Amino acid sequence: MQGHLVVDEDHCTGCGSCMLACSLEKEGKFSLFLSRIQVARNEEKAQFTPAVCIQCSEAPCITACPVEALSRDETTGAIKLNRALCTGCRQCVTACPYGGVQFDQTRDIPLICDLCGGTPACVEACQLPHAITYVQDVTGEAT
Amino acid sequence: MNTSYPGRLLIVDLSSGTIHNEHISPERLTSFLGGRGVGVKLLWDLVSGSTDPLGKENALLVIPGALSGTSAPCSGRTTLLAKSPATGRYLKSNIGGWIGVSLKLAGIDGLVFTGKSAQPVYLSLSSKGWQLHPADDLWGQGVRPTTRALKEKHGADVEVMCIGPAGERLVKFASVMTSYYNAAARGGIGAVMGSKNLKAVVVDAAMGELTVADPNGFARAVKRARDLLYNDSIAEDLHKFGTARDVDALNELRILPSYNFQKSHISGEVGRISGRAWPDLGYLKGIVGCAGCIYSCHRFTRIDSGKYAGTYSGGPEYETVASFGSGCGLLDPEPVFVANYLCNDLGLDTISTGNVIQWAMESVQRGVLSRTDCDGIDLQFGNGDAVIEMVKNIAYRHGLGNLLAEGVAHAAEQIGQGSQRWAIQARGLEQSRVETRGAYAYALAFAVNPRGPDHLHSECLAEFGGTKEGRALVKRVAGDERYAVPNIEDKRAEIVRWHEDIYAVSDALGLCAFTTTAAYSLQEELIAEILKTATSIDLGPEELLKVGRRIITLERCFNLRDGLCPESDDILPWRIMHEPQPDLPGGGEPITPERLKRMLSEYYRLHGWDTHGFPTTTTLQELNLTFASPELSDAYDNCK
Numbered sequence: 001m002q003g004h005l006v007v008d009e010d011h012c013t014g015c016g017s018c019m020l021a022c023s024l025e026k027e028g029k030f031s032l033f034l035s036r037i038q039v040a041r042n043e044e045k046a047q048f049t050p051a052v053c054i055q056c057s058e059a060p061c062i063t064a065c066p067v068e069a070l071s072r073d074e075t076t077g078a079i080k081l082n083r084a085l086c087t088g089c090r091q092c093v094t095a096c097p098y099g100g101v102q103f104d105q106t107r108d109i110p111l112i113c114d115l116c117g118g119t120p121a122c123v124e125a126c127q128l129p130h131a132i133t134y135v136q137d138v139t140g141e142a143t
Numbered sequence: 144m145n146t147s148y149p150g151r152l153l154i155v156d157l158s159s160g161t162i163h164n165e166h167i168s169p170e171r172l173t174s175f176l177g178g179r180g181v182g183v184k185l186l187w188d189l190v191s192g193s194t195d196p197l198g199k200e201n202a203l204l205v206i207p208g209a210l211s212g213t214s215a216p217c218s219g220r221t222t223l224l225a226k227s228p229a230t231g232r233y234l235k236s237n238i239g240g241w242i243g244v245s246l247k248l249a250g251i252d253g254l255v256f257t258g259k260s261a262q263p264v265y266l267s268l269s270s271k272g273w274q275l276h277p278a279d280d281l282w283g284q285g286v287r288p289t290t291r292a293l294k295e296k297h298g299a300d301v302e303v304m305c306i307g308p309a310g311e312r313l314v315k316f317a318s319v320m321t322s323y324y325n326a327a328a329r330g331g332i333g334a335v336m337g338s339k340n341l342k343a344v345v346v347d348a349a350m351g352e353l354t355v356a357d358p359n360g361f362a363r364a365v366k367r368a369r370d371l372l373y374n375d376s377i378a379e380d381l382h383k384f385g386t387a388r389d390v391d392a393l394n395e396l397r398i399l400p401s402y403n404f405q406k407s408h409i410s411g412e413v414g415r416i417s418g419r420a421w422p423d424l425g426y427l428k429g430i431v432g433c434a435g436c437i438y439s440c441h442r443f444t445r446i447d448s449g450k451y452a453g454t455y456s457g458g459p460e461y462e463t464v465a466s467f468g469s470g471c472g473l474l475d476p477e478p479v480f481v482a483n484y485l486c487n488d489l490g491l492d493t494i495s496t497g498n499v500i501q502w503a504m505e506s507v508q509r510g511v512l513s514r515t516d517c518d519g520i521d522l523q524f525g526n527g528d529a530v531i532e533m534v535k536n537i538a539y540r541h542g543l544g545n546l547l548a549e550g551v552a553h554a555a556e557q558i559g560q561g562s563q564r565w566a567i568q569a570r571g572l573e574q575s576r577v578e579t580r581g582a583y584a585y586a587l588a589f590a591v592n593p594r595g596p597d598h599l600h601s602e603c604l605a606e607f608g609g610t611k612e613g614r615a616l617v618k619r620v621a622g623d624e625r626y627a628v629p630n631i632e633d634k635r636a637e638i639v640r641w642h643e644d645i646y647a648v649s650d651a652l653g654l655c656a657f658t659t660t661a662a663y664s665l666q667e668e669l670i671a672e673i674l675k676t677a678t679s680i681d682l683g684p685e686e687l688l689k690v691g692r693r694i695i696t697l698e699r700c701f702n703l704r705d706g707l708c709p710e711s712d713d714i715l716p717w718r719i720m721h722e723p724q725p726d727l728p729g730g731g732e733p734i735t736p737e738r739l740k741r742m743l744s745e746y747y748r749l750h751g752w753d754t755h756g757f758p759t760t761t762t763l764q765e766l767n768l769t770f771a772s773p774e775l776s777d778a779y780d781n782c783k
Contacts, residue, residue: 013439015432016241020214024355024362030213031248031352042299043240043322044287046429046443046457106350124366125214127373128382129430129439 002077003115003136004055005037005123011131014041014048018122018132025121026111036113037122037132038102050131052122053100053113055079061112064095070112077137078114086110145169147356148209148678150181151252153273155266157339158199158258160275162266167252173680174767177209179235180651180694181253182224186233187697187771189257192705196228196331197313197338199259205246205304205344206254208653209680211435212247212353213361215673216369216665217655219244219434226705227330228338229315229495229550230571233593233701234330237650238304239433239441240322242344245302248351260340265305267297269347278342283308285488286320293345305343306333307490309538313337314548316495316573320487324457325433325441328492330572330594361676368673369437371664376610378438378662382430385442386461387418390468397726398578401469402524403501404567404718407578407726409469416468416476418442418461426476431457438657444480451477456484459493465576466497471504471530478527482534489538494597498573499547499554500533505565511558518542567716569596570707579719579734581727582606582629584638586734587742590713591639593698600695601642602660606635612663616641630729632738636745644691651694693766696750696758700771708782709756713743755782 019035027034037052059079062070069085070092072078088108093101102111113120115134126132144150150167167181175181182204189202203225210218221243227234246254249270263278281289290303303321310317310333317333318326327333355361372378380388391413393399401409414420421427421444432439445455459467459479467473467482486493500522506512507522514521518536520529520543536544546554551573555566567574572595579586579596584603589596605613608627617627620641621634645659645667652674658665667684675681682690702712714720715734724731732738747754751762757779763772 013430013432013436013441015436015439016244016434017214017216017432017437020212020435024214024358028358029352029354031350032348033350034352043324043431043457044291045455046431121362124369125437127369128378128437129432 003118003134004077005052005113005115005120006054006133006135007050007052008131008133009049011129012039012048012050013129013131014039014043014046017125018050021121021125025116033102034104034111036102036111038099051099052132053079053096054098055113055115060095060097061092061101064091066091073114076115076118079112080114081110081112083109145172145679147354148172148680149252151250152255153251153253153268154255154257155275156258157256157260157264157341160260162273162275172209174690174693176648176651176674176680176690177252178206178220178651178653179222179224179237179647180690182206182222182235183233183694183697183701185255186224186226187701189255190226194226196226196231197334199339201226201335201338203256203332203335203339203341204253207243207247207252209651210673210677211243211653213355213677214435215365215654215677216372216437217433217435217658218653219436220650220653220655221246222650223319223327223332225332225335227594228313228334229331230595232570232705232707233698234332235594235650236319236327236329236332237599238319238321238325238327239436239655240325241302241434242304242321242346243653244434245346245348248348248353249346250351254344256339256341259338263340263342265293265341265343265345267345267347270351281342282311286490287323287488289343290323293343297345297347300347300349302346302348303343306336307488307538309490310334310337312538312540312548314491314538314540315550315553316492318486318490318492320490324487326487326492328494329597329599333490355677356679357676361673364669364672364676368665368669371669372437372658372662375662375664376612381438381440381657381661385418385440387442387459387464389419390417390461390464391419394469397728398581399469400465400576400578402472403470403505403565404578404724405505407581407724407731409472409474411474413469413474416464416474416479418464421476424476426480428455433655436655438655440657446477446480449477451481454481454484456480456487458487459483462576463493463497466493467530470497470501470576472524473527473530475527478531481531485531485534485538489534491534491538494575495550495573496534496537498567499537499551500530502551502554502562502566503533503543503547506558506562511560511562516543564717564721567718569714569716570712572596574716574719575599578724578727579715580724580731583632583734583742584629584635584642586715586719586739587635587746588639588642590715590739590743591746593702596715599656601639601646602656603638603642604661605642605663606638610663616663632742635742636749639746640749643695644688647691647694648687651690689766693768696762696766697768697771699758700768700775703757703778704771704774706778706781710782713756715739755779
């Protein structure tokens with residue numbers, strides 16, 4: 001089972017439910033900066049732009065990492081971080097053309113979506129707007 | 144201290160410019176939770192009967208819900224409280240957007256503003272600290288330029304809550320705004336903020352964090368809540384078409400307040416002022432959600448061409464459409480959009496603004512006001528440009544606008560000539576756009592609402608029986624689905640009491656009332672589970688509703704202490720009580736004083752209040768409100 005997230009900014013309402021759900025799932029608490037998905041909000045014009053790792057097949061972040069701390073999880077297809085190796089150099093953040101790699105300044109580590117093992121918390125929190133879809137590559141099914 | 148809910152208040156004395164923080168005791172958090180609950184107890188302690196609402200002795204409270212900042216669905220709402228300059232009594236006014244969530248993430252569970260600054264100021268805060276800044280350059284600016292300027296100075300990601308020119312000029316129905324177009328609209332809360340020379344609050348939550356007591360249990364409870372809410376009958380429609388989606392359907396049902404409640408049906412092409420039509424008409428440019436909302440009911444509209452081209456804002460909501468649209472006799476949505484934008488930018492409540500304009504229009508219709516009295520504006524029903532001019536004149540207090548800015552009760556008192564009969568207000572607050580002659584639970588709820596006749600203390604939608612969830616709720620609280628009809632007296636007290644309780648709980652927790660009293664899917668048991676896993680406050684469903692009852696009863700005590708006499712004050716607008724509405728199905732008899740009295744008697748009895756509408760000593764003991772008892776004895780003697 002391999003998959004990735006697809007975001008549709010035209011459907012994003014800027015509610016941030018995805019960010020709150022993500023930080024709870026991954027960190028056990030609520031914060032905006034700890035969320036793997038980030039939504040840039042401009043309420044004045046109702047323009048909302050979600051950014052999240054799309055699990056590129058040729059991932060620039062993996063290539064950019066000088067210490068091979070990033071690799072692909074063979075089961076889920078998600079990019080995973082080996083924290084023991086990571087030096088916090090942020091080259092993965094810079095290398096990502098989609099703004100999909102966040103950086104936790106408090107711990108000096110990148111935050112990359114791991115697809116929650118196949119049931120992404122952000123998707124579950126966005127069922128009415130449908131701005132985030134989880135696409136499973138093998139079957140082509142969307143959830 | 145409860146580590147997952149510390150109850151940290153920031154106390155800002157605007158007279159001295161000093162700021163310190165205090166913690167609410169765990170016992171008080173358990174008794175009142177947060178938001179409106181914590182707020183009413185603070186207000187009880189801080190403000191007394193002699194307090195001038197626009198004097199420095201009034202307090203302004205900003206209290207996010209106990210669940211705000213978490214991923215509990217639709218939990219981002221915040222309650223603002225003060226003594227109301229419109230009614231002189233208790234006021235809570237609830238706001239969405241991101242301000243409450245940001246406060247919670249920044250580690251603040253509430254703001255308390257006291258005193259009055261000598262010069263205009265604004266407060267900035269984050270998890271790292273706080274500061275008052277001069278705001279002379281912002282004073283006089285609208286909500287949009289103020290928000291832009293503060294984001295430019297403090298960063299694009301900060302949240303701004305501010306007043307516009309109407310709040311600065313102490314308009315009695317000025318709003319507080321956040322995220323450009325989310326309003327704490329009712330009761331003149333913006334005038335209180337203006338009276339303190341407080342222009343804005345800026346919150347930077349970027350590096351903030353919030354913990355919950357049991358993250359895994361919380362995630363499971365929230366998942367259950369979301370699944371229920373996604374599957375509710377109203378979910379899809381509310382998201383796609385917003386609160387104004389059914390204006391044309393309400394008109395078909397002949398329950399759409401029109402022409403200042405002279406009619407409940409408007410002839411002509413009503414479809415264009417219905418939210419359902421806006422996508423096809425090209426006005427709908429986006430859908431916006433408040434922080435943590437899974438429904439996202441807010442519209443974002445823009446006019447692309449014609450004489451109002453370029454106007455854009457959030458909304459309009461149902462109340463705004465019924466206020467400026469059918470209320471002012473407008474079937475063209477464009478002047479409604481413009482009036483909505485102006486209210487959002489000038490900081491005005493759209494309900495009261497539309498209401499006072501309708502009163503002036505009817506005064507013109509009846510020959511009580513001349514065109515000269517209206518500063519040359521042709522204030523006829525159906526004149527969109529006249530409505531737009533009047534909105535501006537009210538905010539800036541020009542001409543007749545200066546009189547209307549004092550509220551419809553005051554304006555009618557000044558003009559006289561019987562115009563009090565078409566001033567659609569009670570206790571100083573303009574009624575919201577519900578045809579209460581055809582909705583008896585709403586009528587009862589409006590008569591006892593501590594801030595005045597509106598739907599935001601007890602949204603009794605279930606009495607219409609429009610959804611299966613609403614009918615099931617009526618069966619649960621009244622014993623049978625057959626009571627889910629709006630124009631009978633039976634069981635209205637039961638229906639109102641449950642809605643009041645759950646609404647107060649929702650406000651205390653920061654939950655949007657749409658999750659509990661429109662969707663009806665999120666009910667006591669699951670809310671209690673979410674609360675427990677988030678904060679360790681462990682209340683069963685009955686105890687949770689009891690917190691709601693405690694809040695409502697203390698609000699009642701606050702007003703009684705301030706001189707409210709139930710006999711003369713638990714009333715509805717004159718027109719609703721004395722004139723029929725023949726447009727209504729079934730004849731539309733008025734809610735006569737006798738009819739209202741019958742429903743009130745039952746309501747008092749259910750609450751454990753005496754026949755005069757005062758909570759009994761036993762009731763106060765049961766709700767742990769005995770501290771209020773000694774303060775009611777003088778009030779009791781004065782009323783009898």
